[in-house]
Amino acid sequence: MTAPLISFKDFSFQYNSQTEPTLRHLNLDIYPGEKVLIAGPSGSGKSTLGRCLNGLIPQSYPGKLTGQAVINGHDISHSSIFELSMDVGTVLQDPDSQFVGLTVVEDMAFSLENDQQTQPAMQQATAKWAQTLDLNQLLTHRPQELSGGQKQRVSMAGVLIDNSKILLFDEPLASLDPASGKASMALIDQLTHTEDLTVVIIEHRIEDVLQQPIDRLIVMQDGAIVANDRPETILRQSLMAQLGLREPLYLSALKLAGVDLDDCTHLDSLAALTVPNLTTTLQQWTAGVTLNTPTVHADPLLQITDLNFGYSPDKPIIKDLSVTLNRGEMISLVGQNGTGKSTLSNLITGFLTPQSGALTFNGKSLADQSVKERADHIGYILQDPNQMLSKTLIYDEVAAGLTLRGVAADEIEERVLATLKVCGLYEFRHWPISALSFGQKKRVTIAAILVLRPEMIILDEPTAGQDLQHYTEMMNFLTQLNRDQAITIMLITHDMHLMLEYTDRTIVLGGGNILMDAAPADVLTNETIIDQASLAKTSLYTLAEQHQLNPTEFVAKFVQAEREAR
Numbered sequence: 024m025t026a027p028l029i030s031f032k033d034f035s036f037q038y039n040s041q042t043e044p045t046l047r048h049l050n051l052d053i054y055p056g057e058k059v060l061i062a063g064p065s066g067s068g069k070s071t072l073g074r075c076l077n078g079l080i081p082q083s084y085p086g087k088l089t090g091q092a093v094i095n096g097h098d099i100s101h102s103s104i105f106e107l108s109m110d111v112g113t114v115l116q117d118p119d120s121q122f123v124g125l126t127v128v129e130d131m132a133f134s135l136e137n138d139q140q141t142q143p144a145m146q147q148a149t150a151k152w153a154q155t156l157d158l159n160q161l162l163t164h165r166p167q168e169l170s171g172g173q174k175q176r177v178s179m180a181g182v183l184i185d186n187s188k189i190l191l192f193d194e195p196l197a198s199l200d201p202a203s204g205k206a207s208m209a210l211i212d213q214l215t216h217t218e219d220l221t222v223v224i225i226e227h228r229i230e231d232v233l234q235q236p237i238d239r240l241i242v243m244q245d246g247a248i249v250a251n252d253r254p255e256t257i258l259r260q261s262l263m264a265q266l267g268l269r270e271p272l273y274l275s276a277l278k279l280a281g282v283d284l285d286d287c288t289h290l291d292s293l294a295a296l297t298v299p300n301l302t303t304t305l306q307q308w309t310a311g312v313t314l315n316t317p318t319v320h321a322d323p324l325l326q327i328t329d330l331n332f333g334y335s336p337d338k339p340i341i342k343d344l345s346v347t348l349n350r351g352e353m354i355s356l357v358g359q360n361g362t363g364k365s366t367l368s369n370l371i372t373g374f375l376t377p378q379s380g381a382l383t384f385n386g387k388s389l390a391d392q393s394v395k396e397r398a399d400h401i402g403y404i405l406q407d408p409n410q411m412l413s414k415t416l417i418y419d420e421v422a423a424g425l426t427l428r429g430v431a432a433d434e435i436e437e438r439v440l441a442t443l444k445v446c447g448l449y450e451f452r453h454w455p456i457s458a459l460s461f462g463q464k465k466r467v468t469i470a471a472i473l474v475l476r477p478e479m480i481i482l483d484e485p486t487a488g489q490d491l492q493h494y495t496e497m498m499n500f501l502t503q504l505n506r507d508q509a510i511t512i513m514l515i516t517h518d519m520h521l522m523l524e525y526t527d528r529t530i531v532l533g534g535g536n537i538l539m540d541a542a543p544a545d546v547l548t549n550e551t552i553i554d555q556a557s558l559a560k561t562s563l564y565t566l567a568e569q570h571q572l573n574p575t576e577f578v579a580k581f582v583q584a585e586r587e588a589r
């Protein structure tokens with residue numbers, strides 16, 4: 024039998040700054056050529072396990088290590104980062120932080136130059152990977168000029184060029200638009216076969232990873248491995264919710280329609296799934312649901328008229344854009360990577376100034392309001408929490424906005440503690456921010472804005488990097504704010520699931536303007552818009568099509584039934 028390429032035996036790890044081990048008694052073997060998905064709640068130790076694979080632990084993150092972890096014959100406790108980085112190539116969720124070269128080709132060749140390889144060897148290697156990863160047209164571009172999907176391919180090239188046999192992806196989908204995410208998953212699958220790679224993917228969005236076959240799903244909880252099996256076995260046992268994971272949409276739909284999963288085969292792939300009499304069951308279920316009349320919001324809050332903006336005069340990003348957002352709406356803003364969603368948000372919040380056009384909030388022009396004045400009404404939560412955090416302690420970070428605004432000390436305490444409870448951070452209130460996981464940091468930034476009680480909140484990918492429990496808590500919390508206090512919420516997202524289940528109106532941005540402004544179920548069943556804006560059909564759409572149902576109606580009924588069940 025083949026020996027494992029990665030082998031953990033009764034392995035535990037405790038960061039020096041922690042009082043308890045973060046990884047506990049792991050036993051895990053990964054074999055050459057396997058494609059493995061690691062999932063689990065936020066803070067369960069996935070990234071820590073990733074750091075053990077690529078040598079950052081114990082070299083860059085010192086701590087107490089017991090048991091054994093061997094990667095391609097190298098015991099991590101006695102190997103250098105250099106040795107392990109030759110075995111394991113890591114592609115981070117934020118490729119920007121990984122770029123070292125001024126151009127794509129320089130970035131790709133960087134490690135070869137460090138190894139003092141000859142010019143012809145470097146040229147041969149860059150040509151091979153540029154071809155394999157479809158980067159030939161981009162070699163002279165600066166990495167910062169690329170779209171999210173292109174950046175990820177450059178990062179992959181930068182690690183594959185070292186001939187690493189193991190590739191580690193930490194949340195590869197978090198910042199890609201759905202079409203790029205799909206392409207990226209297909210590329211990873213192709214490389215697993217053609218380049219003889221072993222692939223480890225850490226990702227919360229299981230359904231999106233399962234678009235391509237996965238050999239094994241490993242679920243972590245509280246530092247331990249609680250499931251390690253074929254995805255189909257875990258899906259069949261209905262363990263997903265119990266394990267804190269999000270079930271694929273099509274499975275939720277089957278359950279809603281009363282299907283017994285024991286009667287089904289190939290549960291991990293909608294294309295191969297077989298269920299007896301499914302067409303009749305779904306048609307009967309659809310006929311039994313009556314759609315509610317949608318609530319109409321007609322009280323304008325933010326009015327944007329003929330807005331124009333470009334970072335340089337020859338390249339307009341926003342062109343004559345006009346739109347009205349009403350009080351109490353729950354909106355998703357979607358579109359291709361690099362289309363201008365963040366730019367539009369920066370124009371609204373005052374970080375950027377338009378070349379022409381008008382913005383009014385509550386009937387008053389925003390033109391003469393500073394960033395801080397606008398922030399009293401409109402909160403903006405960035406995608407990368409590290410760009411927003413400035414204090415050492417969590418409590419202080421959440422209190423900062425209130426302190427700056429001169430709120431009385433006892434009111435600050437009351438509001439901060441209430442917000443921390445709502446955001447699931449209360450127990451960490453005395454912790455330094457540096458000891459939090461990515462998902463936990465994200466919640467701190469959301470808490471710091473919510474505490475100001477704004478009338479409108481713009482959130483850039485609010486749930487990226489969040490586990491199911493915190494995702495659901497956060498979205499229920501935002502929904503509650505929206506319903507009870509009529510706060511207008513606009514979510515910038517690449518998560519089609521989120522857009523469908525939690526928003527009532529979707530604005531699709533593309534080519535500097537609005538391509539479509541409609542109910543999410545209408546957007547996600549419009550093939551032309553899906554193509555133009557790099558969105559993706561959800562599995563619900565495919566399921567409806569497979570069973571001769573009207574996709575728009577089926578999706579809308581599913582969303583309504585799910586919301587009622589929440």
Ligand SMILES: Nc1ncnc2c1ncn2[C@@H]1O[C@H](COP(=O)(O)OP(=O)(O)OP(=O)(O)O)[C@@H](O)[C@H]1O
Binds near residue numbers: 041064069071460489
């Ligand atoms: N550099 C560090 N120093 C001390 N403790 C850390 C450090 N990084 C992570 N931890 C601790 O380890 C725990 C697990 O964090 P890790 O980032 O591995 O979780 P994760 O499962 O990847 O979470 P997420 O899905 O939120 O990214 C966290 O609760 C955190 O307290």
Ligand SMILES: Nc1ncnc2c1ncn2[C@@H]1O[C@H](COP(=O)(O)OP(=O)(O)OP(=O)(O)O)[C@@H](O)[C@H]1O
Binds near residue numbers: 167169171363
């Ligand atoms: N500070 C800047 N200077 C110059 N160009 C920029 C700057 N910020 C963004 N751009 C460019 O403007 C365009 C729109 O970027 P923006 O970040 O608004 O897109 P986005 O829709 O939010 O993308 P994503 O979905 O990837 O987050 C992109 O082509 C980007 O490269």
